Amino acid sequence: MVAVNMTVNGKPASAELDPRTLLVQFLRDHLRLTGTHVGCDTSQCGACVVHMDGHAVKSCTVLAATCSGSQVTTIEGLANAAGLHPMQEAFRENHGLQCGFCTPGMIMTAVDLVHRKGFALDETTIREELEGNLCRCTGYHNIVKAIAAGAQAMAAEGPAQQVAE
Amino acid sequence: MGVTKIGTAVRRKEDQRFITGRGQYTDDLDRPGQAHAVFVRSPHAHAHVRGIDAASARAMPGVLAVLTGEDVAADSVGGLICGWMIHSKDGSPMKAGPHPALAQGKVRYVGDHVAVVIAETLIAARDAAEAVLVDYEVLPAAADTAKTQAADAPQVHEVAPRNTVYEWQLGDKAATEAAFARAAHVTKLDLVNNRLVPNPLEPRVAIGEYEPGTEVFTLHTTSQNPHVARLVLAAFIGIAPEHKLRVIAPDVGGGFGSKIFIYAEETVCVWAAKRVGRPVKWTSDRTEAFLCDAHGRDHVTHAELALDERGKILGLKVKTIANLGAYLSTFASSVPTYLYAPLLSGQYDIPAIYCEVDGVYTNTAPVDAYRGAGRPEATFVIERLMEIAARELGVEPVQLRRRNFVKSFPHQTPVIMAYDVGDYNASLARALELIDYTGLAKRKRESARKGLRRGIGFSAYIEACGIAPSQAVGSLGAGVGLWESAEVRVNPTGSVEVLTGSHSHGQGHETTFAQLVSDRLGIPIEQVSIVHGDTDKVQFGMGTYGSRSGAVGMSAIVKAMDKVIAKAKKVAAHVLEASEGDIEFKDGRFSVAGTDRGLAFGEVALQAYIAHKFSGQELEPGLKEGAFYDPTNFTFPAGMHVCELEIDPDTGIATIDKWVAVDDFGNVINPMIVEGQVHGGIAQGVGQALFEGAVYDSAGQLVTASFMDYRMPRAADLPSFTVDMTVTPCPSNPLGIKGCGEAGAIAAPPAVINALTDALGHENIEMPATPQAIWRACRNTPAQLAAE
Numbered sequence: 002m003v004a005v006n007m008t009v010n011g012k013p014a015s016a017e018l019d020p021r022t023l024l025v026q027f028l029r030d031h032l033r034l035t036g037t038h039v040g041c042d043t044s045q046c047g048a049c050v051v052h053m054d055g056h057a058v059k060s061c062t063v064l065a066a067t068c069s070g071s072q073v074t075t076i077e078g079l080a081n082a083a084g085l086h087p088m089q090e091a092f093r094e095n096h097g098l099q100c101g102f103c104t105p106g107m108i109m110t111a112v113d114l115v116h117r118k119g120f121a122l123d124e125t126t127i128r129e130e131l132e133g134n135l136c137r138c139t140g141y142h143n144i145v146k147a148i149a150a151g152a153q154a155m156a157a158e159g160p161a162q163q164v165a166e
Numbered sequence: 167m168g169v170t171k172i173g174t175a176v177r178r179k180e181d182q183r184f185i186t187g188r189g190q191y192t193d194d195l196d197r198p199g200q201a202h203a204v205f206v207r208s209p210h211a212h213a214h215v216r217g218i219d220a221a222s223a224r225a226m227p228g229v230l231a232v233l234t235g236e237d238v239a240a241d242s243v244g245g246l247i248c249g250w251m252i253h254s255k256d257g258s259p260m261k262a263g264p265h266p267a268l269a270q271g272k273v274r275y276v277g278d279h280v281a282v283v284i285a286e287t288l289i290a291a292r293d294a295a296e297a298v299l300v301d302y303e304v305l306p307a308a309a310d311t312a313k314t315q316a317a318d319a320p321q322v323h324e325v326a327p328r329n330t331v332y333e334w335q336l337g338d339k340a341a342t343e344a345a346f347a348r349a350a351h352v353t354k355l356d357l358v359n360n361r362l363v364p365n366p367l368e369p370r371v372a373i374g375e376y377e378p379g380t381e382v383f384t385l386h387t388t389s390q391n392p393h394v395a396r397l398v399l400a401a402f403i404g405i406a407p408e409h410k411l412r413v414i415a416p417d418v419g420g421g422f423g424s425k426i427f428i429y430a431e432e433t434v435c436v437w438a439a440k441r442v443g444r445p446v447k448w449t450s451d452r453t454e455a456f457l458c459d460a461h462g463r464d465h466v467t468h469a470e471l472a473l474d475e476r477g478k479i480l481g482l483k484v485k486t487i488a489n490l491g492a493y494l495s496t497f498a499s500s501v502p503t504y505l506y507a508p509l510l511s512g513q514y515d516i517p518a519i520y521c522e523v524d525g526v527y528t529n530t531a532p533v534d535a536y537r538g539a540g541r542p543e544a545t546f547v548i549e550r551l552m553e554i555a556a557r558e559l560g561v562e563p564v565q566l567r568r569r570n571f572v573k574s575f576p577h578q579t580p581v582i583m584a585y586d587v588g589d590y591n592a593s594l595a596r597a598l599e600l601i602d603y604t605g606l607a608k609r610k611r612e613s614a615r616k617g618l619r620r621g622i623g624f625s626a627y628i629e630a631c632g633i634a635p636s637q638a639v640g641s642l643g644a645g646v647g648l649w650e651s652a653e654v655r656v657n658p659t660g661s662v663e664v665l666t667g668s669h670s671h672g673q674g675h676e677t678t679f680a681q682l683v684s685d686r687l688g689i690p691i692e693q694v695s696i697v698h699g700d701t702d703k704v705q706f707g708m709g710t711y712g713s714r715s716g717a718v719g720m721s722a723i724v725k726a727m728d729k730v731i732a733k734a735k736k737v738a739a740h741v742l743e744a745s746e747g748d749i750e751f752k753d754g755r756f757s758v759a760g761t762d763r764g765l766a767f768g769e770v771a772l773q774a775y776i777a778h779k780f781s782g783q784e785l786e787p788g789l790k791e792g793a794f795y796d797p798t799n800f801t802f803p804a805g806m807h808v809c810e811l812e813i814d815p816d817t818g819i820a821t822i823d824k825w826v827a828v829d830d831f832g833n834v835i836n837p838m839i840v841e842g843q844v845h846g847g848i849a850q851g852v853g854q855a856l857f858e859g860a861v862y863d864s865a866g867q868l869v870t871a872s873f874m875d876y877r878m879p880r881a882a883d884l885p886s887f888t889v890d891m892t893v894t895p896c897p898s899n900p901l902g903i904k905g906c907g908e909a910g911a912i913a914a915p916p917a918v919i920n921a922l923t924d925a926l927g928h929e930n931i932e933m934p935a936t937p938q939a940i941w942r943a944c945r946n947t948p949a950q951l952a953a954e
Contacts, residue, residue: 019289021289029194030196034187035187035190035191035193035194036186036187036188036189037187038191038193038367038368038419039193039369040367040368040369040452041451041452041872041873042451042452042453042872043452043872043873043874045872045873045874045878046367046452046873048367075187076185076186076187077186077187077188079186080186085185085186089185089186090185092181092185093177093178093181093182093185094177096177096178096838096839096841096842098181098184098185099420099672099673099674099842099846100366100367100368100417100418100419100420100671100672101180101181101183101184101185101189101417101419101672102189102191102366102367102368102419102420103367104184104185105184105185105187108185124886125882127881128881128882128884129881129882131880131881131882132880132881132882134881135367135873135878135880136367136881137365137366137367137420137422137846137849137850137878138367138420138672138842138846139842139845139846139849140845140846140847140848140849140850140879140884140887140910141845141849141880141881141884142842142845142884142886142887143842143845144881145881145886146886
C-alpha cells in the first residue's frame, strides 16, 4: 500500500492505496466522484479527462500514487458557487451532448483547450484538438459549436474563470 | 421555460446532470456488500474445454467463488435465446445451437465465457481470473463469412450442417427471372458490407442482487429495454419469476443496438448473486466490449439490377450471406432477413424483387442489430447499384434515381412493405439546391488544379421504422409484440409523471416527451417528469430501438393523455356544474363552451383527487390513465444525403468537404434533438465507409480489439453537416411522426462510396475505404477521369 495526498476540487484527499490504483479509480471508487468516466483501456477515448495542476490529463493513465501534492479538478469541481462554468452552459445551449458519457471529458478538454489556445477558436483548431476525445453520439457537430461558443463566453467572463481552478 | 410547443428547439432537461458529472450510469452505482466479477474468456476461437482447474484461484485472497458451466448446468440456468424464428425456403425452422451462459465443453469464439471469478475487489478478481487454468483442445476455426459454408469448413454447431442457420428467401423468383430475361441492361455488383463494432462510449455493466427475505432479485444493467431483459431472464433463462426480478437501467451511455440484447454477463451476475449471497458487479472493459458485445453488419452479397432501354428498373435480385457469429444473439436472425430484404426496393418503383439470404455461423462474436440493422445493408445494395447502373448507362445518377422514384402513394413493394407517404423528388431537389449542384463542375476543376480529385455521391434512402404492428411481426416470426405502453399520472397539485416503456440512452426523451405533454396539456414543462428504465416503477414496455420511441412510444403517451383529458372533462363538468359535452379543453384550461367559466388544469387535478364535487357512483376519484399503442403500419422515413469529398491521390486521404442531408421524418417534436440524431448517424455511417472494420484473422482472432486498432471517427474526420428537412406527415400515428434515430447511419455509407467512385472514376471500392485502399485505387485510375 502507498499513501497518497492530493487536493481534489479544492479539498484535501488522502488514502492508503494499492500502488496499481489509477487516478480515475481513486476519484471514482474512493472519493465517489463518478462524473469522470472510463470508456476504454488504451487512453484513446478521453472520457476520463481531468485537470491536474491546471493541465488536462487522462486520469486512466495516471497512477494515483504519482499525484501526491497535486491539485486535481474534476467535472464536479468546474462549476462554482456562481453557477455553471460557461463551457458547461455552452454544451447545454448547443446540444453538445446526447448520452452524456463522453461529456465530462469533452468539457474538461475544452476548458483546457481555451486555456492553451485562447478564446477565439476556429473550427479546424477545435476539431484537431479533440484528437484525444471520442464521442459516438453527436458526430461532433454540436460539440464543435459548443466549444467555440463556450470559449467566447469564457472570454466574456474574463480571468475570473481562470483562477477558479 | 413554461409551456413548450411541439416543433420548438427546447433545450434538454437531462443535460444539467450530465454536464455537471451527476449522471447515474450503472458503473456509478455500488451496492452494499458488493463483490466483483471478472470473466475467464476463451483465448481461442474454437476449442474443446477438456478441464478447468480453479483450485489455486479459489485459494487466493478475497476470492468468493469461481463458477463454471458445470455450476450453470447444476442450477438449471437456461441458455440465452434468439427471439425471432426464421424458416428456410424448404419450410424448416432455423437451426439454432445451444448458447449457455458459461461454456459447457466447447468454446466458439475468442471471448466466449468459460468461467467467472467473484472476489472482494476488482483487483483480486482479476488476479484470480489469471490463475484459473483451462485445458483447451484447440480446433480449427471458421472465421470467414464467405467460406464458412464450405463442406470442409470447421463446424461451429452440430445442429447446423455447413454452418447454415437458415436459407431464407423473399419475393417472387419467377417474376424476377422473367424481368431479367427482358432486360436491356443488367448491372452486377459483388460487395462486402463490413463488420462493425457498435462501441457506445459507456461499456456494458451489470450488478446482480438477491434479497433472501423477499426472494427478490434486482439487476442494474446498461439496457435499452429493461422489461424485455426481465422477461427473457425470467421466462426463458429461468433465473427468477418475473414478479421477483426487478431490472433497472439508469442513465445509459449510448446503445446503438448493442444494449438491446440479453447477454451472458448479466445473466451470470444475477444468478451468482444468490450463489455467493452478495451483490455481484461486472464492468466491461473496452477490450471485452470489442470481443463480446454483439457486432453489426457483416454481409457478403451479390446483386443484380435489371433495367430497360430507358433506364427504368425492371427487377432486382440479391443473394446475401449474413454472418450471425458463433451464437444467435437475441434478435440476430431477424436483422439480415425481415429488417433487410423488405427495404431493398429503396425509394424506387421496382416491379419484381427476389432476395435469398443464408444466415451462417462462424467462430466470431455474435452479430445482431446495430444502428439501422439491416436497412443500411439494403440501402447500400440498391444505392451502389443505382450509381453503377447510371455510370454504365451514361445517365446522370440523379436522373436515373428521379426516373425510378416511387411517385404515387400508397405504394406496395414486391417485398412486404406498403409505403404510406413520401415525396422523394422534394428531398432530392432541396438537396441539390443546398449542395449547389450547378457549381459542382467548377468545384471539380478547382480541386483538379490543386492536384485533388473531387467527387459527389448521392444516397436516396428509405427505412421502415416505428416498429411495429404486433400482428404483422408475429406473422413474420417475432416472439414478441412491438407496441409501446405509457401511463400518465396527474398529481393532485397538477404536476405530471409520465411512465414510458421506451428507454432513453442519449435520445433526450426526458425533454421531447415532456415537451409533448406540456404542449398537449398546456402545463409548464417544468411540471412534467418522464420516468423510465425501472420495471418496478413502469408498466411493461418494449424499449427503445429501431427509431420507434417517437412514433410508437409517444403515440402511447398521446393515447393516455387523451384518456386523461376525457376524464378531466368529466371532473370539470361536475365542478363547473355543466354538462360534460359542454366542456372544452384548450391551452391548459377546461371551460364551459360559450362562457368565461373555467378551471385550470391543476385545479381540475386537485378536484379529481379531493373528490368533493362528485359521488363515487358517478365518477372514480383520481386522474391517472394508461395506454398501450400498437402501430397499424411501419413508418417510412426517407431522404437524400449528398456527400462531396476530395481525394489527395498522393496520400489516399479523402476529406469530406460538404455533407447535405435532407430528411423526411414526418412531423418533428424537437428539431434540435432530431438534427443531433442525424449528425450522429452520419458520423457512424461515415465511420463504416471510411474507417471502421472489425477484422478476424483466419484463426478467429479479433485483430481490431481496441480503439488503437479499430478506427473510430474523430472530430477532425468530419465536416459540419448541412441538415434540412422536408415533411410529409405520417398518416398512421396520431403525431405524424416517422422516426429519425437511424437515418444517418443508413444513408451515409453509399453517399461516401458513391462520392469516392465518382472521384476515382472507378466502379467499386470496398468499405472501409482506407487511405491505403484509396491510394491504391488512385494508382489504377487516370487522373483526368476525375477532372472531367
